[in-house]
Amino acid sequence: MSVTAAQGFVAGGMACGIKENGAPDLAIVATIDGNAVAAAGTFTTNLCQAAPVQISREHLADGKAAAIVLNSGNANAATGEPGRQHARAMCSLTALGLGIEPTNVLVCSTGLIGIPMPFQGIEAGIPQLTAKLGATDQDGIDAATAILTTDTVKKEAVATAIIGGITITIGAMAKGAAMLSPAMATMLCAITTDCAIDQPVLHQALAAAVDETFDCMDVDGARSTNDTVLVLANGAASNNIIAAPDGDDYHHFVAALTTVCGSIAEQMARDAEGATKxxxxxxxxxxxxxxxxxxxxxxxxxxxxxxxxxxxxxxxxxxxxxxxxxxxxxxxxxxxxxxxxxxxxxxxxxxxxxxxxxxxxxxxxxxxxxxxxxxxxxxxxxxxxxxxxxxxxxxxxxxx
Amino acid sequence: MSVTAAQGFVAGGMACGIKENGAPDLAIVATIDGNAVAAAGTFTTNLCQAAPVQISREHLADGKAAAIVLNSGNANAATGEPGRQHARAMCSLTALGLGIEPTNVLVCSTGLIGIPMPFQGIEAGIPQLTAKLGATDQDGIDAATAILTTDTVKKEAVATAIIGGITITIGAMAKGAAMLSPAMATMLCAITTDCAIDQPVLHQALAAAVDETFDCMDVDGARSTNDTVLVLANGAASNNIIAAPDGDDYHHFVAALTTVCGSIAEQMARDAEGATKxxxxxxxxxxxxxxxxxxxxxxxxxxxxxxxxxxxxxxxxxxxxxxxxxxxxxxxxxxxxxxxxxxxxxxxxxxxxxxxxxxxxxxxxxxxxxxxxxxxxxxxxxxxxxxxxxxxxxxxxxxx
Incomplete structure (x- = not known):
């Protein structure tokens, strides 16, 4: 149960050959109908931002997204213009498969820095993966598994909140097992929710939750080039839309989002590389x-x-x-x-x-x-x- | 060759029982005639300053000192008022043995934090040590050996400079093998010189040398409670006194002091705990x-x-x-x-x-x-x- 827990989202994961050992390394999360929905993100503050961070920032400028494509096994960082072309191509291929606009696709990569992306596998893999996304628990698990690097366990979390009498769900998947530091952890986290919430309010809620969770963890003081937390909110729960960053509804939503992020943060610290305590x-x-x-x-x-x-x-x-x-x-x-x-x-x-x-x-x-x-x-x-x-x-x- | 390299200084070291394994743990450096001479120090910027740091700062307020007493095996840090009493007593005992004023004695400790000082050995040891200080190389070596903790080798350095046609000598001994960080390293360093130099100028020269050396080293980012660098300048070389922080004489002195501190800094990094590179x-x-x-x-x-x-x-x-x-x-x-x-x-x-x-x-x-x-x-x-x-x-x- 993770990114497919909330209504109206599909996901999937597969091995496309980036990792030499054949482990899963490609994941997609998308709205079930391809609609672009309210989206928000927080990114690394590192001056050296990986290509996918640069492209996701561009695509998120309008506060909307319909899908996230993620790979593990290569960070696509310190890869220059070819790296940006690869990140854009990941968005285009995903958009093509899902019948949506490339600018509505966000992209995340995690792995080693300064290695050119092995793109053949990704090019072949994305069309296959977009064709088989699903909304089951297993689809969520497949996605959560495909983003891991040195992690020994997958990280998933789900929480619910009652907003105006209606239950909304928030689900998340993440990777992160080292380079964990406040402001912010070296990690990727994709969150989906069926809550109806205005985009600026969603952004503020995410910032509040990150501040209380991912920013309260330090394993080795390292901040990487790829850190990204993304949230998509499709409104499928049909609650009265949360339109302002105050009031009970907003606070209940932030509390649930903080629960999800807090659970993920603790899972990451518990899986920290080599740690015994x-x-x-x-x-x-x-x-x-x-x-x-x-x-x-x-x-x-x-x-x-x-x-x-x-x-x-x-x-x-x-x-x-x-x-x-x-x-x-x-x-x-x-x-x-x-x-x-x-x-x-x-x-x-x-x-x-x-x-x-x-x-x-x-x-x-x-x-x-x-x-x-x-x-x-x-x-x-x-x-x-x-x-x-x-x-x-x-x-x-x-x-x- | 270290703190006894410059003319007019004596030193010594011994085991007084602070270290359970019987290794040397007590050292004294002093002017040969007991005269208080120009002295300067730089200390840890940690808010939690060990008792010896507190007392040395007090005793250095007038810019003069005649002796330094140092122990290894216990940091006398986080030891409260009893710790300050112990640090003062170390000064008093040293002063008594050397026939000088307690306020002209500086004190340094290094070892574990938060353990009450085992004082019996020190009380018995200081009178014995003050009675046998000498100006030979071996006396300097004995002192340099007695301040080590996890260090695997002693750290000593000597440099000379020509000031107005006269050769002045600067010698130093130090300990430090971990908790090395800029601003400043976890270390003790005692420096002696026979150069004639006004105290405020000496202080400025020390700050300049530390900035270029000890502050340019980072092993584990740790700053401790006891970091101290002290320099005594007795003027025994009879050079024209350096009275201002400019001109050739000053710059030659700073260059020699930086050479000494730089050598010590490199020796500390090379001896860093467990390091292989x-x-x-x-x-x-x-x-x-x-x-x-x-x-x-x-x-x-x-x-x-x-x-x-x-x-x-x-x-x-x-x-x-x-x-x-x-x-x-x-x-x-x-x-x-x-x-x-x-x-x-x-x-x-x-x-x-x-x-x-x-x-x-x-x-x-x-x-x-x-x-x-x-x-x-x-x-x-x-x-x-x-x-x-x-x-x-x-x-x-x-x-x-």
Whole structure:
């Protein structure tokens, strides 16, 4: 259940030969009737934007789209003008197969950077795939499977909301297992919903959901050239259209969208390359939300904190040091830190605690670190991260 | 040859029992006559400053010092008021042994954070050490050895300059093998010189040298609670005093000081925990020095670039992606990248090159990456970094 969960969307996936091992590498998501519907996207802030990002931005300028074509196995990044021609051709071929306009097709690629796209397989594959899109769960699964790279599991999420008495559905599929960083993660995510919502409002809702989810995760601080989150809203649920970014309907929609994106974000962190631990870092008691974010991001971007997580070592000295380097303001001698609910630092110095119990709890896969900056303020922020394990190095040391 | 290379300084090192394995862990550097001389320091910008940093800042307020006492095996950080009392006591004991004022003693500690200082050994050790300081090479070596933590080799450097016809000498010892980051590295460095130089000028010279050396190195982006670089200048060379931060004498002094700091910085990067590669990243053709710094720092802080170095993989896609995420401005399709003198990216896309030859050159320990941002500007900046190897994780996964 993912991008085919909402009414009125079809999807599919297949292997077209981009990946040398023959794994699925091509996916399409489309409106069932080919109509262009409200669409919104958020993209990498990297100055080096992959060709598909450049083309999707162009095609999204009118706020409408009817389909998304995605490939894994090659990022089509740092590929120059030939890369843009390939990205445009992916849109044209998809449009041809579906009987729609090329400018209503968005395109995403993920894989290695700086390798010319092997286009023969794509050229043959897209017509085959457009002919066999479907609305079943399996079609959604096929699409979700075809966008994976180093991911070990597919990522899907579905949520519903009641808008004016009518149930709307939001479904998503995504890839992402490394280069996960706030602003924003190295990932592709395609979201569909049958909610009726004006395009500018959809865009605002997406930005709000991304801010609370994908931007609250840091595995290795990397931002890539291809990061893209797209949402298509076809209005098939026939709810009263959400026309403004306020009111109950809007907030219910944002809540459901945030649930979907939050689930995907957590799935990505849990599947992070080589990771053996999943950690939630909660900073509270900061002067402001901004300070809490600085401290939480400082902690989660720390390789040393990540190494300690790998070792199951509740070494709070690195946590307080990262807070101090983060730019957040606080009194180091008012800070308390706990791991797994056990406080081992109080007022900035070691706190007596049950060390045997704590070491036992540190063996769990899920680790919760709570840092109270002790300023008396109410600023708080939560970030997700993982440990840094040898498997991460093994995964990333060579491209082939 | 290190802190005893310049005339008029004594030093020594010993094991006092802070390290459980009995390795040397206590060092002192002092003026031979106990006179307080021109002194300057740069310290961590971390908000969480270790007790010795707090006390050294106090004692350096008058710009004079006669001695530095240093210990390894415990950082005396996040130790609250008891930690400050211990740092003050280290100064008092040193002063007592040398017959000088406690406020003329500076103090440095390095080791684990958040562990109360085991003070008995220090209390017994300092009087023994002050009684046996000497000016021989071996005394300098003993001091340089006693400040090491995870370092596998001691770090020393010496340079000379001719100031008004007279040769002055600068010597330094340092520790640092991880948590190396610009602004500034996690390290202790003690420098002595017999040059006659006014204190404000000495401070400015130190800042200039640090900016060009320790701030141009990134191993893991970490800034600790204890980072300190100190310099004592006793004037024993009897040169015409350098009284202003300009003119040939000043520039010769800065050049020699930069040589010393640069050598120490390179020694630290070469000894980085677990590292198997040493890399020099040269960014040129940027619009400005600032943009070149942004790009160079973006590259060297990248775990993924470091993983590729470990694998000996000249994956320029990650380099261009990090430049794009760095905030530097350039046209991605004007960028050229070379490894070991072989250009494998030109105008932002793959360049035909001798891949077999390049893969062979990537087996070397020393790697040079040159990135030309192609803006037509003359901004350039060089940073040092290392690979990210499994040994780094092994070293940092547990504190004990």
């Amino acid at each position: 999943f950690a939630r870092v909660i900073v509270q008691g900061a002067r402001s939300k901004g300070d809490a974010k600085l401290a939480a991001r400082g902690i989660t971007k720390s390789q040393l904190v990540q190494c300690s997580l790998y070792g199951g070592d509740p070494y709070w000295g690195r946590i307080i040091s990262e807070c101090g380097a983060s730019g957040a303001y606080f009194d180091p001698e008012a800070v308390s830190i706990s791991y797994q609910g056990i406080t081992n630092c109080r007022n900035g110095i070691p706190a007596i605690h049950d060390t045997a119990k704590l070491m036992e709890l540190m063996q769990q896969r899920d680790i919760e670190i709570v840092v109270d900056l002790g300023t008396g303020g109410h600023g708080n922020h939560t970030m997700l991260t993982t440990d840094l394990a040898p498997g991460y190095i093994a995964e990333n040391m060579r491209t082939s | 040493f890399a020099r990243v040269i960014v040129q053709g940027a619009r400005s020095k600032g943009d070149a710094k942004l790009a160079a720092r973006g590259i060297t802080k990248s775990q993924l670039v470091q993983c590729s170095l470990y694998g000996g993989d000249p994956y320029w896609g990650r380099i261009i992606s990090e430049c794009g995420a760095s905030g530097a401005y350039f046209d991605p399709e004007a960028v050229s990248i070379s490894y070991q003198g072989i250009t494998n990216c030109r105008n932002g896309i793959p360049a035909i090159h001798d891949t077999a030859k390049l893969m062979e050159l990537m087996q070397q320990r020393d790697i040079e990456i040159v990135v030309d941002l192609g803006t037509g500007g003359h901004g350039n900046h060089t940073m040092l970094t290392t690979d990210l190897a499994p040994g780094y994780i092994a070293e940092n996964m547990r504190t004990s």
